Amino acid sequence: MSDTVTTARPVAEATRAPRGTEQGAAARPVRQRDAFFDNAKYLAIVLVAVGHAWEPLRPGSRAVTALYMVVYAFHMPAFIIVSGYFSRTFDGSPGRLKRLVTGVAVPYVVFETAYTLFTRWTSQDPDRPVSLLDPLYLTWFLAALFVWRLTTPLWRHVRWPLPTALVVAMLATLSPSIGHDLDLQRTLQFLPYFVLGLLLRPEHFRLVRRRGARILAVPVAVCALGVAYWAVPRMNYAWFFHADSAPELAAPYWYGPVMTLAAFGCSAVLVACFLAWVPGRRTWFTALGAGTLCGYLLHGFVAQAAKYGGWYEPAWVHGPVGALAAGLVAAVVVTALCTTSVRRVFRCVTEPGMAWAFDRGNTAPPRGDARA
Helix, strand or coil, X not given: CCCCCCEEEXXXXXXXXXXXXXXXXXXXXXXXXXXXXXXXXXXXXXXXXXXXXXHHHCCCCHXXXXXXXXXXXXXXXXXXXXXXXXXXXXXCCHHHHHHHHHHHHHHHHHHHHHHHHHHHHCCCCCCCCCCCCCCCHHHHHHHHHHHHHHCHHHHHHCCCHHHHHHHHHHHHCCCHHHCCHHHHHHHHHCHHHHHHHHHXXXXXXXXXXXXXXXXXXXXXXXXXXXXXXXXXCCCCHHHHHCCCCCHHHCCCCCHHHXXXXXXXXXHHHHHHHHHHHXXXXXXCCHHHHHHHHHHHHHHHHHHHHHHHCCCCCCHHHHCHHHHHHHHHHHHHHHHHXXXXXXXXXXXXXXXXXXXXXXXXXXXXXXXXXXXX
């Protein structure tokens, strides 16, 4: 989710020259952003915002609920897989630890506090205390990303990382006693997607970007929508939230492990379909991929204000036109929040330098470091 996805590409193949000379400067690689991943991040954040806009429209609309279910089945898994992919180089070095603190921990503290105060102001929960141990609304992702990234070196040494992560997620669904400190239940249940991202290589993304994969993704997506429409009155789509254990969802214990595997399979397929449709070339929205952290963290205030400000009270909003309008407004709002100007305004809390807090001699990030 962090907004500095880059790849290092050499701009010259000349032999190395002494550092400090013009030739040496020209021969060193220049870090460039990957348009494919920026496009994927922007499109995914649009889906996140649209999903939040549709949330109040689910009651009484089977079609909206089906669309909501499909979106929730893959939009956060897609973000988490990409985050895992760009966390492969995390090794606990001083530079990367600093980047983890400034790019994940600090925004979590700032926006967890801000969302708590906003919740009080809107009288949703006027007595809610400011607690950094109980993530509110969408801040859970930052808390989870902090934990996942710290565990990255461990997954490099596990013999079967993905099966192990799936077992951890399956066991988590059996234990309601895990509680909600740092939203650990959700952190453990979404863990396999992060580990899957760690295991992916560029050639895996090239596979889903082939023309055949794009064509195959069409009937798969249509089938997914049909199955979701059929399943709306028959299953609890909260399984795709990965936020509760089986007993908390009023299901038998054995449902937890089974639904973990089923949800992981469905989400992985839908993520592949989504990535198959993501353009690899630069588009008008490619640059917006750099601002998805701002879009993610800020759009929640608009979504909450709309819900508790009476924007959904008119009857027409709960019809097909209203659902379409809500989705379009959400897409426009989150697009605006991803722009360079907004990112620049909020950089002090989303990308703070904090040079004063670190030893300058030990925090320079290694070359080629990338964040997602």
